[in-house]
Amino acid sequence: MKANIRRSKNKIETITDTQGQKLYKDTEIENVLVDHFKNLFTKQDTHNIKETVQIVEGRISQDMHQELSKIFTKEEVFQAIKDMKSLAAPGPDGLPALFYHNYWEIIGEDVTNMALDILNNNSDPSHLNSTYICLIPKTNNPSTPSDFRPISLCNVSLKIVTKTLANRIKDMLPEVISPNQSAFIKGRLITDNTIIASEIFHYLAHSKRKNGYVGIKTDMAKAYDRVEWDFLEATLTSMGFPKSMVSTIMNCVRTVKFSILINGHPSQEFYPQRGLRQGDPLSPYLFIICADVLSGLITKAQQDKLIHGVMICHEAPEISHLFFADDSLVFCRANTKEVSTIQNIIQIYQNASGQLVNFSKSEMVFSKGVSNQIQRDISNILPMKILNQFSKYLGMPVALGRSKKQIFNFIQEKIWKKLKGWKEKHLSFAGRGTLIKAVAQAIPTYLMSSFLLPKGVCDQLEKMICNFWWGSSTDHRKIHWIKWSTVCKHKMEGGIGFRDLRAFNEALLAKQGWRLITQPDSLVAKILKAKYYPKGEFLKASHKQQMSYTWKSILQASWVIKRGSYWTIGSGQGINIWEDNWIQQKGNPTSTISKPNNCGLIKVKELMDDNYNDWNVTIINQIFNPYEAHMIQQIPILDKTQSDILTWDGTRDGHYSVKSGYQAIMEWAKNSDNNNATSSNSSMEIWKVLWKLNVPPKHSHFIWRCLSNAIPVKGKLFKKGIRCDPLCPRCLNHVETIQHVFLECDWAKKVWFASPLTLNLNSNQLTEFYDWFNYMIINTDKECMEKIVAITYEIWNTRNLLVFQNKDLPPQEISANALKRLHEFKSFEEQRTPIQKPSHKSCRNNTSWSPPLRGCLKANVDAHLSSDGRWLSGLVLRREDGSAVGSATRMHKGSGEAVLGEALALNDAMEWVAKF
Structure with a gap:
């Protein structure tokens, strides 16, 4: 049903042609769309390609060339198919990656040989290169062909080839592509650009320099679709990619054949003459390789002093441009000479590459002090909109005033729209929980990776999500049976595992701080260090005047790294004996020691033996007490010639992750809360068993509510002041409690006894529902517990049927209905196609020594x-x-x-x- 609704919504009922005439017939719609995309993918005249791409000449070193020239192996092909998402949309042959994953043992050898023939022998891939173009609307009501984004659905057989190429190329790109480009490069993030942009605009807002600056945000029209193939080939060749690899890449690019999917049906085929497919694993890397030509031209102009970028402080790198794929932000001084240089560079790049700047969607802003006349003169050179400030860059606010709460309101509105749409649907607690985790709490993640959201904003977001979880609306408030802090606990501790937004925000920001420490040569690290801790370290940086809000946010989360990490000893030159965390204990990396009086030693290096890779035991025993001296002597020294390494205590590899950071913050908060007792082993066991049962998610969520005393039985409602009869609607003799509904009521006892479990419940032995459920876990097996959960859920459903519809069922039918539904659920689970990655044939499971490859040790x-x-x-x-x-x-x-x-x-x- 949902698929039909979506199909109906996405159906192209009409299209407007170039003459402005609306067309309704299927054949007319097809002709308009095919003509449009034929024209878009038709080769245009280019100029001075060879001269233009010289700017990136020789980027591939001799060692890189040798690595790229190696023969492709079956292991690389295997890795390519293994990396693919199983159920991503297939191409014209209809075979998703799941088919290859599940049947690799049968078809793997043939597929591998086919791929290697193309990769190593430059065989023709055209028989694999048919591609569907799926049209994704860019607006709510698309009316013209330009309102659709063409996404390519390639055959997986072809994607195996291009993915193999991409995997080999991408490892070289950090050394090849300009540091100003952050997209698709290992070790670089989109937030690098947003943080740098935020620092630049903060600097410009407070700068008193006479020479003003202009920031130019350009929009490239159909960037991927307009890449000229001759330009791509010339760029790859100029960079120094091996001729054989260039030839293979261009064969994969040039032999493509398109059909447009129009209302589910493929159009007539046509052959493009330019463009990169959005949907091909290789395309993103090819695009940034092409875009690096523009980056090189701008950098050359900067080196020749034709333009001047922004330096936010004396020692900071000069930033003339920031790229993220086709999103570009260019900076120069606000004068006609430098802007004319930028305009000339753009024109040279356009003429060679086929790219086209959409000036109607491009924007520019000026720093303070730039006169209106100069702004008009510059606007005549670059005819684009002039703004007081960019509202957003790459989806992030870049100009933050004093009212942070007002600026971040947009994220609240975005989440509210999602929640409002979901409220119209009848969702179980399990369904609501899935949507909250996958969507509502994921929406602010990108924003929280660069900014610390004000506590009021976090509270408001959690309030909205909490209301949705309990089923409240603007005109109908529901009871919140459990504290939100409890709901946010891990499932093994009695919660649902929702995120505490404030803690998650700090964990994300701590990741930025960790990257500043571990990647000091990145562009963002160089800029922040130059401005905020030029002669020190990130962990010892302090607050300063006129800090940007981005830096304040990152700095405020530094406590997470300080508390959860320690130094692994190398040379010992950078570690302070008395201030840094280096005497680590299991689970307590923040162990420090007191400085004795009259001790002049400062660095850990001074505690080492000058001649050996070991401690100076004599000095250590003189300075420290026996316990501290013993601990120090147990610390291994990696190598005195190596740098000291900051190690995160929460992961096995010592590298910080957002997940481990969040877990640490929540654990520290729990330990510091005197009112929050540590969960016992028995309580953890009950949750562990519950969430591992093979039952419908709504059943397990219901039992969680029962165990948490969060079921709206009449006794609890009456105590909360809600007008109702507190007595059991069946027996009318006892107050309706959770244990009465499921265990004590005569009707419930009959249900349990009539079930295949034949449970004979003795009222004298029963206490709380929680205790009974825990007793059953200890004394029964998993299959029995699944039946208990199903029957418990059915008892509540039948109770509601009696209360709200005055209908009842005999006890004998309850267990039968419950077990029938449980059986249907399990049958459905068993019939689902298992999504699995292919297993490597070469994997061995033995303890005998296996020899290395020939020629290796x-x-x-x-x-x-x-x-x-x-x-x-x-x-x-x-x-x-x-x-x-x-x-x-x-x-x-x-x-x-x-x-x-x-x-x-x-x-x-x-x-x-x-x-x-």
Whole structure:
């Protein structure tokens, strides 16, 4: 039904042609759309391609060229199909990636050989290259072909080839593409651009410089669709990509054949002459490679002093432009000379690449002090709208005033519209919970990754979500049976697992702080360091005057990293003995020590032996008490020639993640709340069993409400002041409580006894529903508990039928109906096609030694904890025939954790092999 409604909504009933005439017939609509996209994908005249792309000449180093030139392997093809989403829309052949995943054991060899033939032998991929164009409306009421965005549905067989190419190329791009481009590059995020833009506009708003600046936000019309293939090929060649790879890429690009899906039916086929397909895994990387030509032209003009970017402080990098795919933001001084240079660069790029700036959708803003006359002169050069300030950049507000709550109102409105639409549908608690987690609480995530939302905004968002969860509306308020803080607890602690927005906001911002520490060479890190902590470190940065709200937000979340991380010792040069966290304990990384009087030592390096990779035991025993001295001597030193490493305590690999940061914040809050007792093992077990039962989600959510004493029985309603008869509607003798409805009422006892479980409930032995349910968990199996849950749910449904419709059912039918529904649910679950990734044929499950590939060596390592608390690591290096090349052993100090011993052994192995 929903599919039919969506299909009807998306149906193209009419289209307006170039003459402004509305057309209604299917053939006429098809002709207009095909003509439009034929024209869009038709090659245009280009100029000076060779001269223009020289700006990116030689970007591929010799080592990169050698890596890119390697023969493609079956492992790379396997990884490409493994990376694909199983149920993404298929191409004309109708086979999604799920087909390849499930039947890889049968078809894998043939598919791999086909892909490798194209990749290594430059075979013609045209037989795979038929593509459907799916038209996605860009407006609510599209009327012209331009109102649709063409998304390409490629055959998965072709995408395996292009995904393999993309996987090899993308690892090189961080070294090839300008740091001003943040899209699709490993280690760069969209928030890098929004944070930098926020800092620039904050600087311009407070700058008193005589030379004003202009910020130019350009809109590229149909950016992907207008890329000229000759320009793409020339750019790849100029950068230095191997000729064989360029030829393969261009074969995949040039042999495409399009059909437009119009109301579910493919149109006549046609062959494009330019453009990159939105939907091809390779296209994003090809586009930013092309866009880097424009970046190179702007950078060259900046280096030649033809334009001047913005420097937010003396030591900061000069920013002339920020790119995110086809979104571009350009800065220069607000004078006609520099703006004319920008206009000339844009024209050169347009003439060579086929790109076209849509001036009607482009905008520019000026810093304070730029006269109206200069603004008009510049507008004559670049005919685009002049704004007082950009309202948003990449979906983020860039100009923040004093009233933050008012600025962030748009996120409240966005969530409210979603919730309002859902209220019209009859959703169970489980359905509402899914929508809240997947949509309502996900909407503000992007904004919260750069800004700390005011507490009032978070409270308002949670209030809206809470009202929706309990079924409240503007004209009908429902009882909130459980505190929101309890609902936000983890499922294993008695909650539903909704996010605490404030804590999640801080976890997201802490990720930005972690990136500033661990990626100091990124553009955003260089800018923030130059302005806010030029001679120090992020964790020791303090508040200053005229800080941007973005920086305030990141700085305010730094406490998360300080509390949850510690330093792993390398050289010890950057670690303060008395102020930094380096004496780590399990689960308590913030252990610090008191500084003795008259001690002049400052850095951890001063506690190390000058001649060996070890501690100076004499100095340590002189300064510290025995307990502290013992702890220090147990800390391993990785290598005095290496830098110290900040390690996050919440993950196995020591790298901060938003998930682990959020869990840590919630755990710290729980531990600091004296009124919040730690959950017992028995209470955690009851939740663990409940959420693992194979029952409909609405059943498990209902039991959660029962166990949480959050069911609207009449006794509870009466106590809350709601006018009602508190007695049980069946027996009319006892107050209706949760335990009475399900356990104590004679009717309920008959239901349980008449069921296949034949439970004989003794009123004298019954206490609370929670205790009874926990008793049944301990004394029955999973299958029995699933039946108990189903019958409990059916008892409540039948109770509601009696209360609201004055209908009743005999006890014998209740369990039958419950178990029937449970059986239907399980049958449906079993019939669902399992979504699984293909298993690698080469995977082995044995304990015997397997030889390395021919021409390679293999190192095997192990570690052993000695009786005196030291780790002994050993390694052996062998050829493919098993003969030993060499071996080595080493001793380490450290804790008794096995994972640490294994890590130290692996580190020794890598160091030894590197020197071999």
